[in-house]
Amino acid sequence: MKTTFWQRGVATVAALAAVALASTACTRPATMTATTAGDLVRISVGVDPSYAPIFLADREGMFEAAGLDVQVIQTEGGAAGAQNVVAGMSELSGNANSTALTVMAGNPGLRALGVYEESDRYFQVVLRDGVTPDSIKTMGVFPGIGLYFTDRYLRSLGLDPASINLVTTSPPEQPALLARGDIDGFISFDPWVTQAVDSGGHVVGTTGDFGAKYSQWLIASDSWLSTHEELAGRVFRVIAQAADIVDADPDRAAKAVAEAIQMDPAEVRKQVTQIDFRGRDFTPGDIEQARQLVDFFRSQGKIPGDIDPQKVLLSGWFDQNTQ
Numbered sequence: 001m002k003t004t005f006w007q008r009g010v011a012t013v014a015a016l017a018a019v020a021l022a023s024t025a026c027t028r029p030a031t032m033t034a035t036t037a038g039d040l041v042r043i044s045v046g047v048d049p050s051y052a053p054i055f056l057a058d059r060e061g062m063f064e065a066a067g068l069d070v071q072v073i074q075t076e077g078g079a080a081g082a083q084n085v086v087a088g089m090s091e092l093s094g095n096a097n098s099t100a101l102t103v104m105a106g107n108p109g110l111r112a113l114g115v116y117e118e119s120d121r122y123f124q125v126v127l128r129d130g131v132t133p134d135s136i137k138t139m140g141v142f143p144g145i146g147l148y149f150t151d152r153y154l155r156s157l158g159l160d161p162a163s164i165n166l167v168t169t170s171p172p173e174q175p176a177l178l179a180r181g182d183i184d185g186f187i188s189f190d191p192w193v194t195q196a197v198d199s200g201g202h203v204v205g206t207t208g209d210f211g212a213k214y215s216q217w218l219i220a221s222d223s224w225l226s227t228h229e230e231l232a233g234r235v236f237r238v239i240a241q242a243a244d245i246v247d248a249d250p251d252r253a254a255k256a257v258a259e260a261i262q263m264d265p266a267e268v269r270k271q272v273t274q275i276d277f278r279g280r281d282f283t284p285g286d287i288e289q290a291r292q293l294v295d296f297f298r299s300q301g302k303i304p305g306d307i308d309p310q311k312v313l314l315s316g317w318f319d320q321n322t323q
Contacts, residue, residue: 039228040069041235042090046077047261049271050216051094052253053116053242053279055260062238070235074261078144079103082110082219091228092235093219097286098145098293100217104312105294105303109222113236114282114318116243118215119275120208123149124193127185128178129200133157138165140174140186145214148296149187149207156210175199190271215286217313233321240279240322247277281318 045051054072057063063070073090075081081093082103094116095103104110123145127133134157141150147166154161167183174186175195186196187207197203207213218236225232246253254269290309297303 039231040071041092041231042071042073042084043235044073044075044081044084044090044093046081046094047074048077049253049257049261049263049268050096050117050275052246052257052268052272053239053277054094056246056253056256057238057242059256059259060242062242063235066234066238068231068235068238072260082107085110085219085221091220091224092232094216095219096145097215097217097290098148098297100219101290101293101307101309101312102144102297102303105297105305105307108307108312110312111220111222111225112217112282112313113220113225113232114280114314114322115215115217115286116236116239116279117275117277118213120213121206122189122271122274123187123207123212123214124189124203125153125185125187125205125207125209126174126178126193126196126201127204128181128183129202131184133204136164136184138167138183140169140177140183141166142169142171142174142188143302146171146187147300148293149212151296152207152212153187153210175201190274191267213289215289229321236279236318237322240318243277243279246272279318279322282313282315287313287315 043054045054058070058072073084075084079095079099079102081090082095082100084090085093086103086107086109100110100112127136136154136157136159139150139154141147150166151161154164167177169177169183169186171188171192174183174188174192177183178186178196178201179199185201193203218239220232250269250272253272254265257263257268257272258265287309290313294303294307294309298306
């Protein structure tokens, strides 16, 4: 099991949150014959529970047991993982759909191989004490998916987002801003939601209540994939197997993630149960959601030019290469 920690700056949390893994009294299975030299696969991940299947597979020797030489590289999350793939510093990366698409817009050689987790309840809407949805005047918003969810939420209330003061923040700042009355609400994930509730805020819903969700994709470059498709499929197969374990055994997941990123196991377990972990192929619904994200980010000036989700999301690849 190999894990490399790369320091790239302060954690900004443009990534998303999610789940964790670990194992209690687990014995590693016998390792298959190692892959040939030159088959090292580096996977870039963030430092949160969304990457639980990868942390679990690494900790429990699942990659080694499958005869794979895998190195897990921790970044601060957000776009860093996909940028590592662009720069040739890793072969694969786990990224939220919104983040992946914004990086893909400037790097047309990136491809998404499939989904390994998703949730419509991980992100929650928190309002300040005394504030109701129809009295919102100011919302704290972090860039990317936070802005998209906030826009969708306000429109679901019949509010014009242009009429609301949107304050750009990072998730760690939001609980304090809410407690001081600087913002009326925000949409985010734990531990920031729990901190806000402990300071007097209240949860009024999740993204699923207004028909929104996020997913995490496994990303590769088209150039590497063209000569390593079978290898990529074997790696994703292990990640999918680990995702099933995470979904079925959150305690085991919590232990693995807590060890990997030095996080409280109880908090990891809480986040893991807010996410659905499963490796799967892209569906027409994923393509449509990607189109909506692209259209939204283009309207906000966040994506230069155009990007075709049907081209960069490899529908059918997961089923063809991981079975």
